[in-house]
Amino acid sequence: MTVTTPDADLREVHGPSALGGGRRRFFDLLWLMAVTEFRRTYFGTVFGYLWSLVRPLMLFGVLLFVFTQVFKVGSELDDYPVLLLLGIVQFTFFQEATTAAVTSVVAQEGVVRKTQFPRLVIPLATVLTSFFNFCLNLVIVLVFILAWGVEPMWTWLLFPVAVAALFVLTAAGSMILSVLFVRFRDVAIIWTVLAQVLFYATPILYPLGPVGEKPPVLDEWQEHLLMLNPLAVIFEQVRVWMLEPSAPSAAEAAGGAIHLLPALAIFLGTCAFAVWIFNREAPRIAEDL
Amino acid sequence: MPVEDPATQTPADRRAPAPQPGDPLAIQVEGLEKSFRIPTHRVDSFKERLVRPFAAREYRELHALQGISFEVRKGEFFGIVGRNGSGKSTLLKLLASIYRPDAGRIRMAGRLAPFIELGVGFNMELTARENVVLNGVMMGLTPGETRRRLDAVIDFAELGEFAELKLKNYSSGMLVRLAFSVMMEADADVLLIDEVLAVGDASFQQKCADAFHAMKARGKTIVLVTHEMATVEEYCHRAMLIDGGHIRQIGDPAETGREYLKLNFERGVETGDATSGPGADGARLLDCWLEDAAGERTTTLEHGEEIHLRAEIEVEREATGLGVGFVIANADGLGLFEFGTQVKAADGSDVVPAGTRTLVKAQLENPLAPGRHFVHCGAQSNRGGGVHVYVHNALDFVVFGTVGTKGIVSIEHEIEASVETEEKR
Numbered sequence: 247m248t249v250t251t252p253d254a255d256l257r258e259v260h261g262p263s264a265l266g267g268g269r270r271r272f273f274d275l276l277w278l279m280a281v282t283e284f285r286r287t288y289f290g291t292v293f294g295y296l297w298s299l300v301r302p303l304m305l306f307g308v309l310l311f312v313f314t315q316v317f318k319v320g321s322e323l324d325d326y327p328v329l330l331l332l333g334i335v336q337f338t339f340f341q342e343a344t345t346a347a348v349t350s351v352v353a354q355e356g357v358v359r360k361t362q363f364p365r366l367v368i369p370l371a372t373v374l375t376s377f378f379n380f381c382l383n384l385v386i387v388l389v390f391i392l393a394w395g396v397e398p399m400w401t402w403l404l405f406p407v408a409v410a411a412l413f414v415l416t417a418a419g420s421m422i423l424s425v426l427f428v429r430f431r432d433v434a435i436i437w438t439v440l441a442q443v444l445f446y447a448t449p450i451l452y453p454l455g456p457v458g459e460k461p462p463v464l465d466e467w468q469e470h471l472l473m474l475n476p477l478a479v480i481f482e483q484v485r486v487w488m489l490e491p492s493a494p495s496a497a498e499a500a501g502g503a504i505h506l507l508p509a510l511a512i513f514l515g516t517c518a519f520a521v522w523i524f525n526r527e528a529p530r531i532a533e534d535l
Numbered sequence: 536m537p538v539e540d541p542a543t544q545t546p547a548d549r550r551a552p553a554p555q556p557g558d559p560l561a562i563q564v565e566g567l568e569k570s571f572r573i574p575t576h577r578v579d580s581f582k583e584r585l586v587r588p589f590a591a592r593e594y595r596e597l598h599a600l601q602g603i604s605f606e607v608r609k610g611e612f613f614g615i616v617g618r619n620g621s622g623k624s625t626l627l628k629l630l631a632s633i634y635r636p637d638a639g640r641i642r643m644a645g646r647l648a649p650f651i652e653l654g655v656g657f658n659m660e661l662t663a664r665e666n667v668v669l670n671g672v673m674m675g676l677t678p679g680e681t682r683r684r685l686d687a688v689i690d691f692a693e694l695g696e697f698a699e700l701k702l703k704n705y706s707s708g709m710l711v712r713l714a715f716s717v718m719m720e721a722d723a724d725v726l727l728i729d730e731v732l733a734v735g736d737a738s739f740q741q742k743c744a745d746a747f748h749a750m751k752a753r754g755k756t757i758v759l760v761t762h763e764m765a766t767v768e769e770y771c772h773r774a775m776l777i778d779g780g781h782i783r784q785i786g787d788p789a790e791t792g793r794e795y796l797k798l799n800f801e802r803g804v805e806t807g808d809a810t811s812g813p814g815a816d817g818a819r820l821l822d823c824w825l826e827d828a829a830g831e832r833t834t835t836l837e838h839g840e841e842i843h844l845r846a847e848i849e850v851e852r853e854a855t856g857l858g859v860g861f862v863i864a865n866a867d868g869l870g871l872f873e874f875g876t877q878v879k880a881a882d883g884s885d886v887v888p889a890g891t892r893t894l895v896k897a898q899l900e901n902p903l904a905p906g907r908h909f910v911h912c913g914a915q916s917n918r919g920g921g922v923h924v925y926v927h928n929a930l931d932f933v934v935f936g937t938v939g940t941k942g943i944v945s946i947e948h949e950i951e952a953s954v955e956t957e958e959k960r
Contacts, residue, residue: 432580
């Protein structure tokens with residue numbers, strides 16, 4: 247059959263993609279999916295939200311006991327409880343969002359295989375849902391911080407910058423994991439272990455720099471090494487901005503601002519890799535499932 | 536939505552006027568190709584990838600579509616038929632942007648409904664209302680537009696009182712109704728539909744049929760993929776037959792239908808034509824049909840609803856000891872079970888005189904899993920001159936329902952599980 251009438255209305259169909267179907271539809275879908283899922287998980291049942299709060303609080307309680315009563319590292323530092331709580335709430339967001347995202351695309355198999363759906367919405371919506379939960383938890387943490395007696399500081403205004411960086415890193419990780427899981431099903435197990443490793447490679451349990459009157463927990467080179475981890479950089483900077491202006495900033499812990507460049511490179515590299523691999527795999531997800 | 540009265544119209548009248556060659560195009564497909572790589576050994580973990588780094592390099596190439604070109608005009612109702620594995624579903628998925636073509640070009644005008652099956656976007660944990668909004672946005676409406684249309688959708692599905700109920704508590708019929716109304720309300724310009732007409736109960740089927748006619752009247756373009764030639768002939772302006780990834784026939788639906796039957800005929804030894812053929816000698820199967828409980832002909836059954844099978848057989852020569860029987864097969868052509876009986880004449884003898892007709896009535900429980908099923912029907916007598924007839928796929932019907940069964944049939948059973956007490960141990 248030959249082409250007879252070239253029609254002005256005809257537009258090329260490009261097949262499935264990460265964003266497919268227009269920018270507005272993408273954001274509408276993303277927002278709607280995240281909000282609906284959030285409402286369902288956290289407000290669908292009476293204890294829905296409470297449960298999501300209980301988990302980090304339990305962890306906090308246990309760790310606080312262990313690190314102030316058993317190992318004395320925590321009791322030397324006045325702000326240790328708030329530091330620990332803030333760290334746990336931030337890390338819980340990162341861990342929950344990425345873990346949920348791993349299986350998200352595969353779980354939405356029906357949608358992926360039978361509708362033209364912007365693929366990127368799926369992992370991002372799970373991240374956004376966890377983010378809403380994170381924001382609620384932050385309100386509670388803030389109350390706790392004020393009750394603890396931390397004076398509000400102008401640097402609190404910088405906190406959203408750190409949260410934004412954490413969000414971007416979480417989203418990038420989720421994109422990579424969700425798309426890899428389509429092909430390699432052991433990604434879920436590998437990630438559980440890696441996330442655990444990241445927890446210890448981030449200054450949550452142990453403070454950097456001098457602990458009260460005592461010398462630092464870590465050697466200088468260990469602190470430098472830790473600052474390769476973008477999460478560690480973010481968390482340490484949050485500590486300085488939110489709780490202790492006198493604590494070593496990320497740049498100080500790394501041994502100079504220039505030494506933060508590797509962490510920045512890892513951060514940007516992760517984001518670039520996420521965009522690249524998601525764009526590469528998105529058209530094929532329906533076939534690989 | 537304007538409702539036509541189908542009773543007063545013949546199928547030909549019910550077809551909206553066909554678009555003419557000068558009309559604008561809605562879909563243009565040129566040289567479309569798609570193949571799938573099927574690895575001989577699927578590597579699906581990093582562990583395996585490390586152990587066998589080259590395993591995935593070996594694969595078999597499956598050419599699902601090989602150079603498909605066609606055009607669909609605005610307002611056209613276009614049918615795509617083909618056997619299982621012919622590539623018709625792949626084509627639909629390419630049109631719907633679910634797969635990316637390897638070569639060729641697809642161009643489309645207007646807004647496309649991104650669904651190829653009813654209710655795929657539904658989340659069972661959400662209420663009907665939330666699902667309708669989500670689906671609307673998926674179809675490209677803004678959340679605001681969707682909320683404005685919400686009541687109309689719920690009303691059309693006749694689900695007003697269940698709007699706040701979670702979908703997991705819905706019956707299969709209710710789900711289908713909701714899915715269908717969502718699709719109708721999305722008001723897309725181009726619809727791609729994979730076998731949806733044979734769902735729901737009879738009255739809702741009628742409503743769907745009316746809705747389709749209304750859409751045709753409004754100049755919507757519809758591409759329908761189906762097994763069922765009756766549907767194609769009733770609704771479609773043009774139809775295309777795909778076989779082995781190539782277009783075998785495109786044009787008049789009746790012509791395409793005949794070609795499709797011929798194709799089935801080539802494949803099997805037996806014919807899909809219910810009246811005669813090489814499978815017959817001295818006997819003819821005149822008709823074979825399914826009835827509902829009220830004795831009306833039907834092509835759909837709800838899961839668990841009793842099967843009433845009827846067949847009419849005529850013998851041309853006198854036959855002694857004529858046996859008749861049915862085989863029920865599923866969509867994959869797998870014979871599930873068969874049953875039959877001996878024909879008895881009015882006087883109780885087993886001689887069936889030449890030229891007489893036998894009406895076979897069978898009634899059985901319906902253990903069939905939801906899906907399409909086929910009935911093969913035959914009659915045979917070995918004594919005397921011997922007559923026989925066998926018709927492969929004499930009839931096909933759809934069992935609908937959403938029972939999640941893993942098997943091909945569900946059989947009656949008794950099962951008990953109890954916790955053992957201390958004493959018993």
